[in-house]
Amino acid sequence: MKKKWILFYVFFGLSLFVFKSFAQKDIFFKQIEFKLEEISKNSYENEYFITLNLNKGTTYKFVVTNNNIKYPGKAIIQILDGNNLVGTNVTSSNYYEKFQFKCNKTGFYDLLIKFKEGELGDSVIDIYMVQ
């Protein structure tokens, strides 16, 4: 009888652990690769621009991987709602390779990715929906 209870607890604990692991897993949303190998005089050609439909109440996680072996550039991400900047991975003094954006309004947002002025770069940005 005692063995049954131990088995039950082990099974119950394991189930909880597995459930929790799945529950916290982020859902992959999109991957963006941006490689800038030469600087153009036209600044629009030195950036990556995409429009994404984001949903209210969802938190989006951005993970930046900068390939700094060949190029020095670190990807600067801007999430724009019209002319309004609503999220970025750069502040006055810090740079973040991971950041989250909680969407408060369903709609189309522009995602603008660029490198520091005059720098070349090669970056991959993975976007996840946080559960």
Place this chain on the structure above:
Amino acid sequence: MLVLLAGPFIQTILCQANLDQAIKNFESNDWVLVSEARTTLEEAGMDALPALFSLLKEDKIVKLTNTGDLIYPGAVRFYGHGEIIDYDIDQLPVRAGWLIEKITFQNFGFSYIHDLEINLVNHIKYHFSSSEIEQFISKPVNSLSIDEQRELIKDLSVYNAQNWWKDNASADRLDCLESALSSKDDKRQVDALQYLRTSTVPVEGLTKEAYNKKLLPQIKKLAGDQTKRISEQAKYILNDKTYEFLKIKGL
């Protein structure tokens, strides 16, 4: 009877008074007032231009206060969010130039003034003709100091804007929008597409029919543009089958 006849006249006076107040607020150092005024002036469209062109001549700096999280060249702090204005609007002529460009969908060059030092000479050489440049300086552009280069871009932008105004004082905003979309200037195209997508300010004459007839053919072309900021926005508009982008303008 007299009241009926005087009605439109009184309305004109009231509209003018409204515009005068908006211009006064637009010159203010309080961003809250400036921001409200720019909406009023943009809604007035081409009617606001005479007063804005007068402001181009007032070469003074009115440092903005109450800017909150506004992101612009004069901002003291960056909070990581806020409205982005790519013009040095502490300078009154630039502030006027910013709104003139917004209303006319032109690119006179005002947004280049504050750009990074390394880009200034390129802006001067590629955006302005040598005959225009020679009207303001007699020495090579490369020999100018950074401040002189910025000053030159400002003078040239004002000059360009005033010249445009001489020939286009009776232009309408819908034609300006169409002209921007069919121009070869990326900035004008981006601004026009951005306006169509996100602005809530109506343009007189911009109906569904006018859009389909005048703007749609050009937007279809822009959807295939190599520059993503242009093609992505054009595609977004083309995919909007229910014309939500017009509805948000009250059209």
